[in-house]
Amino acid sequence: MEAHTTVRAGTFSERLAAAAGLALALVLLRLPFRHTVRGARAARRAGRWPMEAAQAEALVNAVRHAARWWPGRAACLETSLGAVLAAALLGRRLDWCLGARFAPPPVEYHAWAQLPAHGPVGEYTAAGWHHHAALTI
Template sequence: MTTNEAWSTVRTGTFGERVAATAGLLLALLLLLLPFQHTVRVVRWARVAGLRPLPQARSEALVSAVRHAGRWWPVRVACMETSLGAVLAAALLGQRLDWCLGVRFSPEPVEYHAWAALPDVGPVGEYTAGGWHHYTALTI
């Protein structure tokens, strides 16, 4: 994860989206302390609760709002926490994002990665230019 992804200084989204982003990130940080099966159960419930997918512009703003909220936490907030927080924030708003776990790579480095995605669009808030490719191993 690059520095720009981890430390977003841009405050985006409406007030309600920023509140949902903060609550989603807090819930994500708590869920990641539990065994992974419990986290998966909650994310599957969140997908059922989210009735409709977010529009692409709103989903980008929501992921950015979660990254911005992550600046204020004294713990690690990287791709796993950010993507899970965005999925949970979308569920709190009654909308849906997919949570994807897999790898991303350019011609040289390969790294494990997690991201939020729209069902037919692909990764949301991710740097896909410059040869970065995302390959999903698990979509929840």
């Protein structure tokens, strides 16, 4: 389970989109996975403009901050999909990636949001973690 941030990040509209995106992600993840994928693809198409790295980082942190208020599970799968949906609500585009992250010695399944030309957003890539996507939406 990933750590939740205690720092409020982003503008008011980004925080509002983050809360709405997380709520929508929690609903989508209760459905069969094919419907979740369709919803993520629709959100990807709805985002017309790419995001800048700093704005994407603030949005991912805003979703993680909003997840603090959810009493259930809000780990990488929920927060990454929430960030993609929040970006779509703002008219922006993020990719949703499902795969694994590697570092010596643990290997773990992981989900993350990523900028198409930049890589994973809000992830520990500098500490030796390598992300390998099995599915990118």
